[in-house]
Amino acid sequence: MLELVGVRHEYDGRVVLDLERFAVAPGAAVAVVGPNGSGKSTLLRLLALLERPTAGRVLLDGTVVTPGGTARRHVTLVEQRPILFRATVRENLEFGLQVRGIRRAEVNRRIENVAGRLAITPLLGRRRHELSDGEVQRVAVARALAVEPDVLLLDEPASSADRAAALTLYRTLAEERARRPLAVCLASHQLEDAYRWADDVRALADGRLSPVTPENLFRVDLTTAESGDLKRACVGTVEIAAMTDKIGPAILAVPPTDIFVSREPLASSARNTFQGRVTSLARRGPGGGGGGGVHVTADVGVELIAVVTEEAVRDLALAPGSPVVFSFKASAVRVF
Amino acid sequence: MDFLAEGFRRALALLFSGDAEVYGIALLTLKIGIVATVLACGLGLPLGFALATRPFWGRRAALTVVNTALAFPTVVLGLLLYSLLSRRGPLGAVGWLYTWQAIALGDVLLALPIAAALAAAAVQGVDPRIRRTAETLGAGRWRTAWTVAREARFALAAVITTAFGHVVAEIGSAMTVGGNIRGQTRTLTTAVALYTSQGDFGLALALGLILLLLALLVNVALQTLQGRGHA
Numbered sequence: 148m149l150e151l152v153g154v155r156h157e158y159d160g161r162v163v164l165d166l167e168r169f170a171v172a173p174g175a176a177v178a179v180v181g182p183n184g185s186g187k188s189t190l191l192r193l194l195a196l197l198e199r200p201t202a203g204r205v206l207l208d209g210t211v212v213t214p215g216g217t218a219r220r221h222v223t224l225v226e227q228r229p230i231l232f233r234a235t236v237r238e239n240l241e242f243g244l245q246v247r248g249i250r251r252a253e254v255n256r257r258i259e260n261v262a263g264r265l266a267i268t269p270l271l272g273r274r275r276h277e278l279s280d281g282e283v284q285r286v287a288v289a290r291a292l293a294v295e296p297d298v299l300l301l302d303e304p305a306s307s308a309d310r311a312a313a314l315t316l317y318r319t320l321a322e323e324r325a326r327r328p329l330a331v332c333l334a335s336h337q338l339e340d341a342y343r344w345a346d347d348v349r350a351l352a353d354g355r356l357s358p359v360t361p362e363n364l365f366r367v368d369l370t371t372a373e374s375g376d377l378k379r380a381c382v383g384t385v386e387i388a389a390m391t392d393k394i395g396p397a398i399l400a401v402p403p404t405d406i407f408v409s410r411e412p413l414a415s416s417a418r419n420t421f422q423g424r425v426t427s428l429a430r431r432g433p434g435g436g437g438g439g440g441v442h443v444t445a446d447v448g449v450e451l452i453a454v455v456t457e458e459a460v461r462d463l464a465l466a467p468g469s470p471v472v473f474s475f476k477a478s479a480v481r482v483f
Numbered sequence: 484m485d486f487l488a489e490g491f492r493r494a495l496a497l498l499f500s501g502d503a504e505v506y507g508i509a510l511l512t513l514k515i516g517i518v519a520t521v522l523a524c525g526l527g528l529p530l531g532f533a534l535a536t537r538p539f540w541g542r543r544a545a546l547t548v549v550n551t552a553l554a555f556p557t558v559v560l561g562l563l564l565y566s567l568l569s570r571r572g573p574l575g576a577v578g579w580l581y582t583w584q585a586i587a588l589g590d591v592l593l594a595l596p597i598a599a600a601l602a603a604a605a606v607q608g609v610d611p612r613i614r615r616t617a618e619t620l621g622a623g624r625w626r627t628a629w630t631v632a633r634e635a636r637f638a639l640a641a642v643i644t645t646a647f648g649h650v651v652a653e654i655g656s657a658m659t660v661g662g663n664i665r666g667q668t669r670t671l672t673t674a675v676a677l678y679t680s681q682g683d684f685g686l687a688l689a690l691g692l693i694l695l696l697l698a699l700l701v702n703v704a705l706q707t708l709q710g711r712g713h714a
Contacts (some may be wrong), residue, residue: 242622
């Protein structure tokens with residue numbers, strides 16, 4: 148179990164990560180989603196023991212660990228824009244194995260194995276300037292898998308890959324996890340990738356974990372002009388009403404299960420009612436991390452996702468392009 | 484023009500006849516250059532690496548000192564070294580004044596800040612992801628440092644050739660602490676200065692051509708390394 152406990156991290160006095168607890172259990176498939184600048188890469192660097200948190204502790208199997216110790220050999224990070232050493236691809240793959248003093252025969256066996264699975268065998272003799280960005284990313288993942296870490300951290304692993312390469316990558320990760328107890332923590336700004344692949348999806352916004360599911364997160368500024376606890380914040384071209392005493396920069400989260408979906412506006416107490424059109428429907432099973440149900444994405448001036456049952460989709464005849472009304476109470480909006 | 488042509492003719496004659504004095508001076512210069520470069524780079528490269536990578540109190544001040552030392556006048560360096568090595572100086576007992584060791588010591592002090600400052604710049608030029616990648620793949624402190632140095636190897640090789648170039652071309656300190664003694668401490672630069680002032684233009688030119696040849700070799704090596712570095 149790799150954990151961050153009471154961790155706060157600052158760059159030049161600015162807090163970039165503030166987490167009460169973040170744990171990656173053995174064998175888990177965790178996805179961390181969030182917009183650029185939300186603290187995902189910092190989180191992974193702390194988990195990888197490449198940086199020491201400004202405050203708080205990093206624990207590996209209950210023991211406090213620090214950068215520079217041998218604990219780092221249990222965790223490997225593949226950065227968003229990975230870099231290869233000035234050497235051949237094969238020499239890059241050998242690096243982590245040589246560091247561990249693994250015998251030549253075993254080194255060769257592992258390299259052939261991982262190169263085959265990630266389809267980089269023809270690249271083994273090439274050098275970094277002879278590779279595309281996507282190939283560099285695959286080699287970097289292969290280099291990390293070759294050392295067989297207990298925890299593999301991947302920062303936007305499919306950002307430079309085409310669809311086929313991304314599928315190969317996710318399939319390889321699944322095979323590796325089936326073969327041995329490997330925990331994977333993946334950072335992505337794409338919810339679809341996260342839900343497709345991970346068992347546990349967590350959202351990060353402005354360095355903090357969202358208390359709700361990762362959909363419908365908006366960075367807003369709650370001004371002091373509002374009176375009382377009912378405040379309105381501009382999101383896209385709409386204003387979302389929320390009950391909060393918070394003032395200043397904040398994150399609004401609208402839980403998808405708290406959104407009422409209808410064809411016509413409803414006479415109700417909901418302070419937020421937005422009309423728009425369905426842009427997509429996605430069905431996710433209970434094991435897919437999305438909690439089941441149908442995820443209805445609609446453009447209502449801003450993109451919102453609601454979760455409804457299959458029966459509701461049928462009764463309302465929801466389909467991409469069909470008109471739809473999303474309603475939710477101001478008190479349903481989470482502010483943090 | 485006759486004077487110049489005559490100078491060249493005599494220079495070529497001296498070079499191709501294997502004149503013992505000319506080659507003695509050249510070999511001494513080469514010996515001092517190699518010894519001084521090895522010592523200066525042996526100390527300067529690790530120092531530069533530490534300045535570039537190790538956070539410590541006063542690091543910025545240390546970098547400023549090293550960078551300032553780059554512009555230290557060699558004659559003043561020679562003067563200070565003379566005061567240390569002279570019989571009444573604190574290091575007088577060593578007996579190095581007017582020896583090739585004194586010239587080498589001056590050259591080490593001259594090349595050390597060059598090696599340190601340029602090595603620091605070379606290491607700072609290495610992509611920080613290299614260090615993080617080595618660490619996350621399990622490399623310890625020394626293996627990580629070696630990996631970073633390997634990435635900067637062409638730039639570091641250029642540092643060594645630059646230090647060597649400065650050492651063999653130096654005259655101020657060599658003249659002051661070496662004394663330009665024939666057969667003992669006469670280097671290419673001090674000999675060129677002496678023979679020119681004595682009017683032996685051909686000999687001065689012959690030695691100057693050897694010095695130029697050395698500088699040319701250093702530059703060719705440098706360009707070759709830089710060319711490979713971009714590949």
